[in-house]
Amino acid sequence: MxxxxxxxxxxxxxxxxxxxxxxxxxxxxxxxxxxxxxxxxxxxxxxxxxxxxxxxxxxxxxxxxxxxxxxxxxxxxxxxxxxxxxxxxxxxxxxxxxxxxxxxxxxxxxxxxxxxxxxxxxxxxxSTVLSVMPAVKTAVTTDYNGVGKIQYLLGQRDITILDSQYSDQVMLTVLIPEEQKDRMLAELTDLTNGKAGIEVQDEVAFGILDKHVILLDNR
Known part of the structure; x- marks a missing residue:
């Protein structure tokens, strides 16, 4: 890690x-x-x-x-x-x-x-010094009944929501710090009784500058 x-x-x-x-x-x-x-x-x-x-x-x-x-x-x-x-x-x-x-x-x-x-x-x-957090970019897909609970949990854990897409379902793209990965994935699964789609996409690194998310080249 x-x-x-x-x-x-x-x-x-x-x-x-x-x-x-x-x-x-x-x-x-x-x-x-x-x-x-x-x-x-x-x-x-x-x-x-x-x-x-x-x-x-x-x-x-x-x-x-x-x-x-x-x-x-x-x-x-x-x-x-x-x-x-x-x-x-x-x-x-x-x-x-x-x-x-x-x-x-x-x-x-x-x-x-x-x-x-x-x-x-x-x-x-x-100069500008940026604190960088290694993370995993993760897509969480749920129905409209579950999105409120998921957003609340993410807010409680201070997890950054990178993108939100609303169609017949809701897909949230989130940045989960590596040190919280296992716990967060387990909590999301438990919270939705395993109904949410959870896809870990990429290992990334990011920082927050003036309330804006800065995604960094992970190479």
Whole structure:
């Protein structure tokens, strides 16, 4: 069973200044190392005159792919702290690049760690993070006498109704979180005395953004 996870859904940018050094954080959703490397190259071209473009990324529902770089800063003062922020927030499918324009004053290792960490934190504030729920898309077919009871149960269990079709019968397409699958299917069967048609269609993943259901590519 897959667990709920968080992704960077929409990227953002932010800038902080420490002792006249500018730290510009750029974040983008990525699904592969190739996409992350492309974003890194784009950022380097955009800020071609900067001294450093440090980066960190986390890819995969369980963070299977992780990588970071100090890009010339003292070891462990940039990429690792950036990665720590992403991991601490539990966010995956994200690449963060922090560009530094040196302001003439050395910050020391502690100052660099704080600056790069803070830049990523500010970048996340200007981004959209989506909580994702692995689920099964399920079609529930019933007659008009049973639909009210089913809708009530779905509401009690906070199950998302993706679509409703009314003809000689009613078909509800619902998103059942994987962790609730067995219980919900059993409850729906018991509630209708086995009369409802229940068809598990696809494994999906979804999130809720501004009260809208966002279906995600499950590949």
């Amino acid at each position: 897959r667990n709920p996870y968080k992704i960077l859904y929409q990227g953002g940018t932010a800038e902080i200044v420490e002792k006249k050094s500018r730290f510009i954080a750029s974040l983008r959703p990525v699904k592969s190392e190739e996409e992350a490397l492309l974003f890194l190259e784009e950022t380097r071209k955009k800020y071609w005159d900067a001294r450093h473009n440090c980066y960190a990324w986390v890819i995969g529902e369980n963070g299977e792919q992780k990588r970071c770089s100090d890009d010339g800063e003292p070891s462990q003062t940039a990429g690792r702290p950036m990665l720590d922020v992403l991991e601490g927030e539990g966010i995956c499918n994200v690449c963060a690049v922090v560009t530094r324009y040196f302001g003439g004053t050395l910050l020391g290792t502690g100052g660099l760690v704080r600056a790069y960490s803070s830049a990523v934190q500010e970048g996340l504030k200007n």
